[in-house]
Amino acid sequence: MAPHIHRRLRHDVVLRRLAVLRVEPLSPHMRRVTFGGPELRGFHSAAPDDHVKLFFPNRDGELVLPALGPNGAEFPAGREPSSMRDYTPRRHDAARGELVIDFVLHGDGPASNWAMQAAPGQRLGAGGPRGSHVIAGDFDRYVLMGDETALPAIGRWLEELPAGARATALVETPEAADRQALSSRGEVEIRWLARDGAEHGELLERALHELPAIAGDTFYWIAAESRRARAMRQWLDQRGVPKDWIKATGYWQAMEDEETD
Numbered sequence: 001m002a003p004h005i006h007r008r009l010r011h012d013v014v015l016r017r018l019a020v021l022r023v024e025p026l027s028p029h030m031r032r033v034t035f036g037g038p039e040l041r042g043f044h045s046a047a048p049d050d051h052v053k054l055f056f057p058n059r060d061g062e063l064v065l066p067a068l069g070p071n072g073a074e075f076p077a078g079r080e081p082s083s084m085r086d087y088t089p090r091r092h093d094a095a096r097g098e099l100v101i102d103f104v105l106h107g108d109g110p111a112s113n114w115a116m117q118a119a120p121g122q123r124l125g126a127g128g129p130r131g132s133h134v135i136a137g138d139f140d141r142y143v144l145m146g147d148e149t150a151l152p153a154i155g156r157w158l159e160e161l162p163a164g165a166r167a168t169a170l171v172e173t174p175e176a177a178d179r180q181a182l183s184s185r186g187e188v189e190i191r192w193l194a195r196d197g198a199e200h201g202e203l204l205e206r207a208l209h210e211l212p213a214i215a216g217d218t219f220y221w222i223a224a225e226s227r228r229a230r231a232m233r234q235w236l237d238q239r240g241v242p243k244d245w246i247k248a249t250g251y252w253q254a255m256e257d258e259e260t261d
């Protein structure tokens, strides 16, 4: 069995103030925001599932960012701190000085609400990425699967695949109109699974269970609501997939009283 060496990279944590350059609707539930500004200089993202911490204006409309000191991040006293949420650097163009982030419009929450009203000239804080998990490039196939919050990472992963690499993407979206055109140099099969008004259910799980086996080694990357991501990892574990061939991450958490299955 080939060892498939993954690499973990650490980066110095930098906190930046970024300016919104453009806002584009991508689909009914996804909005693309392109950021720029002088503080983007030096930004680096080495893996498609990297994340940055975005800081949103507080209820007074102010960005209140932490200071990075010897004891970690500390917010100034006496002011409501900015809410922070994790987002994927969907595309970074160092030459143009642009960073693209795709926001899911899921309903109420500081990040989703901000994305609904985002407009050129506004500012956000962005911290990181503080590290990158670079997955070995020598698997025979990559299965990349997740709900709409995973779509930025999956889209970037497919775009960055080298020619000849094989990938199957399973993407669950709120509705069929949330499909995106994704490009790749690899040999890629994309299956779109639209919930079409149903709650987060079993679409991804069923697609995973029914995935035809192929000869060779497969790496599984999964991102979805936390309980679902955990359950899919367990299912793969129980089928004897080596732990190192699975990365399953909860990208958001349904509240206790919210049904996800």
Ligand SMILES: Cc1cc2nc3c(=O)[nH]c(=O)nc-3n(C[C@H](O)[C@H](O)[C@H](O)COP(=O)(O)OP(=O)(O)OC[C@H]3O[C@@H](n4cnc5c(N)ncnc54)[C@H](O)[C@@H]3O)c2cc1C
Residues within 6 Å of the ligand: 049, 050, 051, 085, 086, 087, 088, 089, 101, 102, 103, 104, 105, 106, 107, 108, 109, 110, 111, 112, 113, 148, 149, 150, 152, 153, 250, 251, 252, 253, 254, 255, 258
């Ligand atoms: C590593 C990483 C990368 C991520 N990358 C992206 C990305 O590129 N784009 C992106 O849109 N999201 C991404 N996410 C997910 C995003 O961080 C969460 O969805 C986040 O909770 C949104 O914050 P909020 O302020 O809008 O809602 P919150 O204040 O966190 O939550 C408010 C309510 O909304 C619910 N909720 C939160 N997210 C969702 C959702 N997606 N669908 C349905 N209900 C939800 C919560 O259960 C809660 O009830 C990523 C998460 C991680 C961990």
